[in-house]
Amino acid sequence: AAARQWAAQLGIGVADTPAQLARFPAAYLTLARLKLAQRDEAGLPALLRRLADLGTALRSARFRLHVALLQAVLCARRGDVATASAHFGQALNLAETGGFVRLVLDYQEPALLRLLHLAAGGGATAGYARLLLGHLGLPGVETAVDPPPTLTPRELDVLHALAAGLANHDVAARLTVSVNTVKSHTRRLYDKLGVRSRAAAVARARALGLLDP
Structure with missing residues (x-):
């Protein structure tokens, strides 16, 4: 309800067109985050798809990272682990390339923590996933206890x-x-x-x- 009231005050909605999204990208991203936080999923999958397209058009790694994380959370909550892992893998790739750490950790979403543990088990972004786990100070995380590499x-x-x-x-x-x-x-x-x-x-x-x- 709060998300709908906030959106109504701004005159934005989940069914708005890509052209409308392009005018206020940050506002629509905030709307998506509010709806997800309040577990109000009506129209959210389609909105996130349009936001993903907008992020690509804007060439904004940070924006795309936010959207990929939101898509991962939504799919994980729905029990679609495979699709959630795919979105989270995209998010980790963007995070590693851009050096984003705090942005990912700030989500503090249990579903993302489970996906992070899965990603740390292997794959192209396993090293970065373990780095993020290390930042969380979790016990038994490889990156938290391994000695640093020897550099010349x-x-x-x-x-x-x-x-x-x-x-x-x-x-x-x-x-x-x-x-x-x-x-x-x-x-x-x-x-x-x-x-x-x-x-x-x-x-x-x-x-x-x-x-x-």
Whole structure:
């Protein structure tokens, strides 16, 4: 009821067109979150599909991540674990690529925690799932107890350069090496940290104490 009243005040609704959604994307995302929180699922699946399309059009990883998490929760509550896992896998991929940690953890949804444990068991995003579990301080989580990987001095140099936000050519100039050499060091760094992006590498390194918080 509260979600409907709030939406009515703004003049928005779950059946609105993609063009209407594009005018106020944040408001419609908030509407979807409110409806899910209040377990008011009427029209919600279709709204989330339109929001997913909007996120792709906007090229906003953060927006798409929010939508994928909401879709995962909705499907998990309905008992569709396979579809929920697919949406959550998309969310983890977006989170890892963009280095999003707090955004995922802030959802505090039991269904997502179960999906997180499932994802940590294996797959392309298992390492990032375990990293997120480690941030929750859960006992028995591999990333919370495993020692950090051993990095070479040059890999540490590259890691600090990534944390500073330097582009490859800037890192190469700082270290007086070629860009290809920087890329090689970066690939090895990713392998050791179990990540696939710069942002994820920095987040993982900070979680392991390899970088200052």
